[in-house]
Amino acid sequence: MNSDTNEGKWKQIKGEFKEKFGRATNDKSTEAEGSFDKLVGEIQEKYGETREKIEKEVKSW
Template sequence: MNNDTIEGKWKQLKGEAKIQWGKLTNDDLDVVEGHKDKLVGKIQERYGKSKEEAEAEVNRFWK
């Protein structure tokens, strides 16, 4: 699976992402569209995390 985008499976994974990061809105997840960098940015924005922290969480989620 491409590390930068999982667009094809994003509709399936949106629910799991919503459970993982409850502060993300449906609009946030629609904007992400399966792009890793966009998800990292939204997590940083909503949770006030560093880029490194958000990337680590997303990397665990992507696997």
Template sequence: MNSDQLEGKWKQVKGKFKQKYGDLTDDDLKYSEGKFDEMMGRLQEKTGKTKEELKAEIDSW
């Protein structure tokens, strides 16, 4: 799955991330056009997962 596909799917999976990782805030999950990598970096910090692990998790939903 490429970044464009991840961005398109993000609206569907951000609620699941909030449920699974309770310490994530709306600001952590906020997607702004052209800032998807920045948001993924915040998720990496909060979850301790690599970008590839997060992409695989998003892809599995």
């Protein structure tokens, strides 16, 4: 596993926490940010690309 894959796994964990925290505090912004982080982490883990490259690609969708 390369560092991008490991970073992707961490991003998923962090995103899931943000998402749940956002729901618990009724903060839609934090919840959405968590969902985005989780998505980027899943893509990063699967393809081993850098976070910056994936975020740029996802934002262009």
